[in-house]
Amino acid sequence: MDSIDRVYLPNPRIAYRKINGDMVIVHTLENKLVRLNPTATVMWENLDGKTVAEIAREVCAQFEVDEEEALRDIVEFIDHLIERGFVEVSPGNSESL
């Protein structure tokens, strides 16, 4: 499976909420608390079963960026999220790990 076809989901043990328009994520086990900016918030909100490629299309639809750039951004963003334990690869495509 190509990495852009993978589905990532929020770690079920973290907390997240949109507060004053920004997504705030808490992960006490990793001693992490972050506030995402509006674009990252849109990316996060689309971690709901969509593939990386589908999220890129959502971002392009909402912000004026080309798809290739959006894709690069999302892959990098997801790498950050994995590093911090905020997301997990969906069990449905774990064979790709």
Place this chain on the structure above:
Amino acid sequence: MRSDRREESYCTDQSALWDRIEATAPFPLSAIIAVTERCNLSCPHCYVPDPGDGGEMTTSQIVNLLDQLADAGVLKLTYTGGEPALRPDLAELVKAAATRHFEVHLKSSASLLDLEDVDDLWEAGLAELNVSLYSDRPEEHDDFVGLDGAWKRAVDSLTRFKSRGGIARVSVVAMNWNAARVSAIVDRCEENDWPYIVDIRVSVTEDGSMAPCRFRVDEEAVVKLLADDRLVSPGTREKSADSIVCLAGRRGPYIRADGEVWACPSLSWSFGNVLHKPIVEIWNGSKVREKLLSLRWGDSKRCGDCEFKYACERCPGDAVWEHGDHEKPSEYDCFLARARTRAWAGR
């Protein structure tokens, strides 16, 4: 452009970022729900009156409350009691909170949990299990809580929860009978990589009984305890006349088993009841809360001028029980501030 679009507000001091976000949020970021006042143990220092008499919210009433708290922006949700594990729906309540994207914490003696129950709570989405330990010696702990085998259950549960990947936290209350064991409890926590909180404060019960106060540490014990520099005091800070007194009414609500909303377990002022009104309306419309928010260190001249105020964690709740006036110091807080000052001078 790319970094601008993706940029996250990382902050090295997590608590500073939490405070900044909370300061502008429409509702506090945390909440505590006491799901029962009932308890299978009989710890004589407990602030929950025995036996609880105010009734208990049902599963669906709590789930409804979770929906309201999630909409309000609450991130951290703590279930406490009494002993929450007396409720057969505990794992269901944990799951209901986790699926609503709270980080779920549970305070329990763990004396009713076997390893399978701990696994169930982990699977349900529990992030933190917080268990009290009163001694490193099993028989002393069991004797105090009134149940043989309670210490072993507590330690086994912490070990299991940690091994599953969760946060296994230990709460220690330093009292006159166990003060000498506190360092050994902390050693055990450090060996097992369990974060810990040591509290040297023993409060009156929620209905005003002074019975727990007989376990309070004396000044010599405070000095000895604080010689262990692993124990720090969260209330120490510079204070001006305009400084706030405590976080009651600012940090999240304490919602009692019967639905009454308090600022914290030590301050018996009700803001309203979630069974009759939405929590956000109760919180934002409470005159009682306004009174708390306006409280300042200098409202009491004695506190404003006090040489011990740096080391003081003045508690309006203690003051209300001691003499009825939340704006004036309680002798207990003055005693603790003096003892801390003496202890630090000797460090």
